[in-house]
Amino acid sequence: MRIHKEGYATISLTIVVLLALNLLAGFFLSEIHLLRQLLFVVSIVLFLLVLQFFRHPQRKITRNEKxxxxxxxxxxxxxxxxxxxxxxxxxxxxxxxxxxxxxxxxxxxxxxxxxxxxxxxxxxxxxxxxxxxxxxxxxxxxxxxxxxxxxxxxxxxxxxxxxxxxxxxxxxxxxxxxxxxxxxxxxxxxxxxxxxxxxxxxxxxxxxxxxxxxxxxxx
Incomplete structure (x- = not known):
C-alpha cells in the first residue's frame, strides 16, 4: 500500500506520540498489566486508522475529453x-x-x-x-x-x-x-x-x- 506524501509528517508524529505514551505506561503502570495491554491495542488501532487515511491507491485512468x-x-x-x-x-x-x-x-x-x-x-x-x-x-x-x-x-x-x-x-x-x-x-x-x-x-x-x-x- 502506498502512502500519500501529505501523510508523512502526521504518521511520524503519531508514531512518536504513541510510542511515548506506551513507554510512560510501561514505567508508571508496570504493575497494571491489563491497562498497559489495553493501551497498546488502542495505539495499534489508532495507528492503523491514521495509516489507512493517507493511503494512495493506484487508479486506472481512462481520459476522455467529453x-x-x-x-x-x-x-x-x-x-x-x-x-x-x-x-x-x-x-x-x-x-x-x-x-x-x-x-x-x-x-x-x-x-x-x-x-x-x-x-x-x-x-x-x-x-x-x-x-x-x-x-x-x-x-x-x-x-x-x-x-x-x-x-x-x-x-x-x-x-x-x-x-x-x-x-x-x-x-x-x-x-x-x-x-x-x-x-x-x-x-x-x-x-x-x-x-x-x-x-x-x-x-x-x-x-x-x-x-x-x-x-x-x-x-
Whole structure:
C-alpha cells in the first residue's frame, strides 16, 4: 500500500506520540498489566486508522475529453441546479461528493485543460454536508477550461474535522484528467459546477471512485 506524501509528517508524529505514551505506561503502570495491554491495542488501532487515511491507491485512468470524472472517492450528496457567483457568474449543475474519514482523500482533476482560476478562501468549519459549507467554510476554488472553452469549477471544502486543504494547481497550469490535484485531511467535500447541458451520469447516494467514476458527459 502506498502512502500519500501529505501523510508523512502526521504518521511520524503519531508514531512518536504513541510510542511515548506506551513507554510512560510501561514505567508508571508496570504493575497494571491489563491497562498497559489495553493501551497498546488502542495505539495499534489508532495507528492503523491514521495509516489507512493517507493511503494512495493506484487508479486506472481512462481520459476522455467529453467526460467529467470523479475528483474524489465518496458519496454523491447533491445534484441540483444552482447559481455560481464566485467566478462563472451563471447557472450551473452542482454535483457534490462527501468524503468520510474512511475514504481515500486524494483529489483529482475532473478533466484536462488549463487552470484559469485558483484561489484559497479562509472560512468556517461547518459539517461538510451543511448547505452553507460551500460558501462559508475554508475552501479552495479551481476552474479548468478545456480546448472547447468549456469551464468546470471544482471546490475543495473543509469539514468539521478537516483543517487542512492542500491544492497544488496555480493559474496558467496545464493539467491532465485524473492526475492529482490535492488532498484534504480528515473528512471533507468536493463540489463540481458543470454546464447546464451536461448529462449527469450519477445518482444521489452513489459511491464514487476518484479518477474512475464518470460524473457527467459534456454536450
Amino acid at each position: 467526460q467529467i470524472i470523479a475528483p474524489a472517492d465518496g458519496k454523491v450528496v447533491v445534484i441540483e441546479e444552482t447559481q455560481e457567483d464566485e467566478f462563472l457568474k451563471d447557472r450551473r449543475i452542482q454535483v457534490s461528493i462527501f468524503m468520510s474519514p474512511v475514504n481515500v482523500h486524494v483529489n483529482r482533476y475532473p478533466m484536462s485543460g488549463k487552470v484559469v482560476y485558483s484561489r484559497y478562501h479562509p472560512g468556517l468549519y461547518l459539517v461538510a454536508w451543511h448547505p452553507k459549507s460551500s460558501t462559508e467554510n475554508e475552501r479552495t476554488t479551481v476552474v479548468i477550461e478545456n480546448g472547447a472553452k468549456t469551464q468546470v469549477l471544482l471546490r475543495q471544502i473543509a469539514g468539521a474535522l478537516a483543517r487542512r486543504i492542500v491544492c497544488y494547481p496555480q493559474d496558467g497550469w496545464m493539467v491532465k484528467q485524473g492526475e492529482e490535484m490535492g488532498f484534504i485531511k480528515f473528512g471533507s467535500r468536493v463540489d463540481l459546477f458543470l454546464p447546464l447541458d451536461a448529462k449527469i451520469k450519477v445518482q444521489l447516494d452513489q459511491k464514487t471512485r476518484g479518477g474512475e467514476t464518470v460524473i457527467a458527459e459534456l454536450a
